[in-house]
Amino acid sequence: MSYNIREDENEVILQSLQDDLLVTDTDGIITRVTAAMKSLYGVENKELVGKSVYELEKSGVCTPIVTPLVKESGKRTTIIQTTKENKKLLVTGVPVFNDNGKLWRIATYSHDVTELVNMREYLAHMEEEMQRVLNELNHLRSQYLQEHGFIARSSSMKRCLEMARQVADTDVNVLLLGESGVGKTQVAKMIHQESPRKEGPFIEVNCGAIPETLFEAEFFGYEGGAFTGSHKNGKVGLAELSEKGTLFLDEVGELSLNNQVKVLKFIQEKQFYRVGGRKPKNIDFRLVTATNQPLIELVEEKRFREDLFFRLNVVPITIPPLRERTSDIIPLIEYFVQDFSKKHNRDIQMDKAALKILCEQEWKGNVRELMNVMERLIVTSPTKLISAEEIWMPLGNDKKDTKKYTFQGSLPDTLSSVEEALLKEAASSCRTTTEMAEWLGISQPTVFRKLRKYNIK
Structure with missing residues (x-):
């Protein structure tokens, strides 16, 4: 079988293509185009053939052109081209x-x-x-946290407070965990202020401060003449005062096993009897508890009731210690300096060396310890600028505790080790590389270079 090949067959096939195709010689002269090119460039096909793509670019029909790029490289090349009608073409x-x-x-x-x-x-x-809105949102969140007495720059503290804010509008039981002085009471108050019960009372009960034998009478109250020495008219208990509000049981891990039973029954039924009373009292309250004790270990040691633990541990929120959120230390110091200066009518500033020393401390007492130290410094400072020498006495040291570095075998290695340690301290204490540069006494580009060198993030 034989076929008759038409001379214009290649042209027919070319024009049948749906793609936009243009062919030039090596000088950029257009030799072939498909019919679809008119819709792209707004020029009749017969006007395109024979013209130079360089002329098309010069006249503004399209720019840039791919021909010289392919001619130079000898390889397939793809660009984004703009036509005179402002169309965007992917040209290969x-x-x-x-x-x-x-x-x-x-x-x-x-x-x-x-x-x-x-x-x-x-x-x-x-x-x-979205980034702008996110920045504004973060700014508003910072303002919101400061309104509730919080300074939170660290991601761990922000997560903690975000969880507290998220559960505030429900009546779910919340268990606040953390070391003494981290701010559990402040978080409990924030939950109350953000809840539908904010118009009701916030009743704080320190379970570790009430003697075991007096706890029931203090917590539930008593009727007149219930026991020797009781008031003749009786007394309203702390639990009863929490009606329509929030009941905050602080140091709940200090409750005796005997009182744990009574508190558990009260939480389950939201009902109790006053000491010496015969009539039950129903209370509508929201429960928030806190402890610095490891409750799970106490449960394993049979010193804390498992059923009470599960009642309290519906939404646990762990507040990180200050040593684990060092990025909050300087903002907290700045806040306390401003607050206590205003409170005590002083005009006090901190020098950088003093700030550095404060950032290096362990703060075993957490924010409470830092707050007390700052108030003492503000009140006792003989000058308007608190220097490094004034820091040591409030911290319980009579002289600076000079850090010692281990010799690494050679002077360059030792210097490198010291430099890395100082950079890590600065990174954990400063919010920006600009602050790090000021603190370390070097330029910001040098800070960037050295952070990359030691892979410090």
């Missing part, structure tokens, strides 16, 4: 070689990606807008 130029391996033609095919480019620009704009 493909080199075509003759039998001798020399560049003969350059075939260019295009796809209109205007909508995709516009969408990308729109998404980029939306990302910028």
